[in-house]
Amino acid sequence: MEKIQVALLGLGTVGKGVYxxxxxxxxxxxxxxxxxxxxxxxLVKHPEKHRNFEGNHLITTDFQHILxxxxxxxxxxxxxxxxPAYSYLAKSIKAKKHVITANKAMFAHHGKELxxxxxxxxxxxxFEATTAGGIPIIQTIRxxxxxxxxxxxxxxxxxxSNYILTEMREKKIPFKQALYQAQQLGYAELDPTNDIEGFxxxxxxxxxxxxxxxxxxxxxxxxxxxxxxxxLRELLEQQECGKRIKHLASLQxxxxxxxxxxxxxxxxxxxPLYSIEGVDNGIVLETDLVGRxxxxxxxxxxxxxxxxxxxxxxxxxxxxxxxxxxxxQELINSTT
Amino acid sequence: MEKIQVALLGLGTVGKGVYxxxxxxxxxxxxxxxxxxxxxxxLVKHPEKHRNFEGNHLITTDFQHILxxxxxxxxxxxxxxxxPAYSYLAKSIKAKKHVITANKAMFAHHGKELxxxxxxxxxxxxFEATTAGGIPIIQTIRxxxxxxxxxxxxxxxxxxSNYILTEMREKKIPFKQALYQAQQLGYAELDPTNDIEGFxxxxxxxxxxxxxxxxxxxxxxxxxxxxxxxxLRELLEQQECGKRIKHLASLQxxxxxxxxxxxxxxxxxxxPLYSIEGVDNGIVLETDLVGRxxxxxxxxxxxxxxxxxxxxxxxxxxxxxxxxxxxxQELINSTT
Numbered sequence: 001m002e003k004i005q006v007a008l009l010g011l012g013t014v015g016k017g018v019y020x021x022x023x024x025x026x027x028x029x030x031x032x033x034x035x036x037x038x039x040x041x042x043l044v045k046h047p048e049k050h051r052n053f054e055g056n057h058l059i060t061t062d063f064q065h066i067l068x069x070x071x072x073x074x075x076x077x078x079x080x081x082x083x084p085a086y087s088y089l090a091k092s093i094k095a096k097k098h099v100i101t102a103n104k105a106m107f108a109h110h111g112k113e114l115x116x117x118x119x120x121x122x123x124x125x126x127f128e129a130t131t132a133g134g135i136p137i138i139q140t141i142r143x144x145x146x147x148x149x150x151x152x153x154x155x156x157x158x159x160x161s162n163y164i165l166t167e168m169r170e171k172k173i174p175f176k177q178a179l180y181q182a183q184q185l186g187y188a189e190l191d192p193t194n195d196i197e198g199f200x201x202x203x204x205x206x207x208x209x210x211x212x213x214x215x216x217x218x219x220x221x222x223x224x225x226x227x228x229x230x231x232l233r234e235l236l237e238q239q240e241c242g243k244r245i246k247h248l249a250s251l252q253x254x255x256x257x258x259x260x261x262x263x264x265x266x267x268x269x270x271x272p273l274y275s276i277e278g279v280d281n282g283i284v285l286e287t288d289l290v291g292r293x294x295x296x297x298x299x300x301x302x303x304x305x306x307x308x309x310x311x312x313x314x315x316x317x318x319x320x321x322x323x324x325x326x327x328x329q330e331l332i333n334s335t336t
Numbered sequence: 337m338e339k340i341q342v343a344l345l346g347l348g349t350v351g352k353g354v355y356x357x358x359x360x361x362x363x364x365x366x367x368x369x370x371x372x373x374x375x376x377x378x379l380v381k382h383p384e385k386h387r388n389f390e391g392n393h394l395i396t397t398d399f400q401h402i403l404x405x406x407x408x409x410x411x412x413x414x415x416x417x418x419x420p421a422y423s424y425l426a427k428s429i430k431a432k433k434h435v436i437t438a439n440k441a442m443f444a445h446h447g448k449e450l451x452x453x454x455x456x457x458x459x460x461x462x463f464e465a466t467t468a469g470g471i472p473i474i475q476t477i478r479x480x481x482x483x484x485x486x487x488x489x490x491x492x493x494x495x496x497s498n499y500i501l502t503e504m505r506e507k508k509i510p511f512k513q514a515l516y517q518a519q520q521l522g523y524a525e526l527d528p529t530n531d532i533e534g535f536x537x538x539x540x541x542x543x544x545x546x547x548x549x550x551x552x553x554x555x556x557x558x559x560x561x562x563x564x565x566x567x568l569r570e571l572l573e574q575q576e577c578g579k580r581i582k583h584l585a586s587l588q589x590x591x592x593x594x595x596x597x598x599x600x601x602x603x604x605x606x607x608p609l610y611s612i613e614g615v616d617n618g619i620v621l622e623t624d625l626v627g628r629x630x631x632x633x634x635x636x637x638x639x640x641x642x643x644x645x646x647x648x649x650x651x652x653x654x655x656x657x658x659x660x661x662x663x664x665q666e667l668i669n670s671t672t
Contacts, residue, residue: 134623147361269611270611289357293633304625308626
């Protein structure tokens, strides 16, 4: 069976999830894709942390190792932050390696450049895992856009803040206690700013804007209000009126201008995102032909994110495989 | 610009919807796909009905016209019933034409044969429009299955019966009145058996079973109970307990056996299909890696169905185009 050598950048929660999923599902992937995926090199910052990480791979702190290895055809990126992730992926693409990323901050900043670069170098970029975790929103939007125009997106894109709001309302606890709980469960980081101030949702929304409208609004024009000032009292008052406060990300084209916001909104029970609770994400797409499509599911977590990255991997491998079949077919046709 | 000649089989609600959508979106499709789609031939049963149907195409009652025309590369099928639809598509595939169908009864019976035939003849079969209208469920399941195992499906797959149950409960009207309303609005046919007895949902569920488990359960083992015996009183009693009766299609693998049913079930407000109302469809997929994914949206209607068929068309055209690019690239590489 053909072996595809893959490098993994980063061995945090997502990186480990991808690695373990690949190990666990090796057989399944081989059966479904007809190739064997081997993570041969893992890039980490602090190798001393990973001394006990088992597996048949090289752990390195030197990206050049990966870049110079022509056998590595694909790079899975699971680093946090814009740099050095962006530079690594740009270099990988120039070395004709396909790339798959789960890094929303990086992709919101540089997705456009990476996609353009990938076109020049005839490789592919997978970014399903950047937005809404395991929910296949990127591929779904791509598919709908073949025929539909998408006019509006309304979404819950951050599982942590949705979890906090749900817990506050259901358990009647204040913000701080719900945040602490989220941290204990690993949903929120020690510094929860990214989640509770809406930066995480903001980056995801910018990625959706780029995908749908081929551009992003000026970042300074995007209203962004976090959830930390929402009181238990407000939540319960809204509940009495049959409403729930949700941290909504929305995107809309008004007079050819993209309007985007990430703000707390009180929504009635008839709203399709009313029932999206806990760490789930939900996305409502308003399209001109199909009408309103709703997707919901786990918005984060190592396995959903790993699954999204591996689905991208499968799509890239299939498209290479399909091309090969067609090439052979063309050759057969041309010689008969 | 390259022109792709297409034949349309059937000029009922769906057929007309596809034709009009193609006319209306001609520019958009040309921009997005880089080719021009032309419906050159339409197969109908009663040409006298369509004398006033405007457009630059041949209307024929003779399928052989389409089959013998080598310029027609793709057949869009929007006929009702298993035959002659199946024979037409099988012949089309053997004539090396791609096919796209919206015909669930036909595809539940013969999908497997058509897909196998298409593999032999190196053409593609699109069937997104057979199941859940505008909701891209087929492509989503395909994508998830690259990596995930799907363990269970629970769904509302028939918009007409969901509309009837919603209207009965909301307007406090009996079944017959809600059915009459659905017929007046064009949601239900004069003979509503297919919808209200669950046959329509049954065929869709069998298509999903084939896609997910690569086989269907013995049809006689599938529990199928329609909605016509549900009384207003039952609906209101359930409502008092915070529940709603929904016509649920479900699919599950238990001890390597596929269990399938289409039956009315009373579900609580926490169930993800509780809020799927009116003509909408909803599908809950339980997967092993991603967890629970929910999709919802318009389950029927000419434009959503047309959109699903045209999305299939776009995917087929793109894959042909992509192969061509790769072929050119391979040739460039091999000569430099």
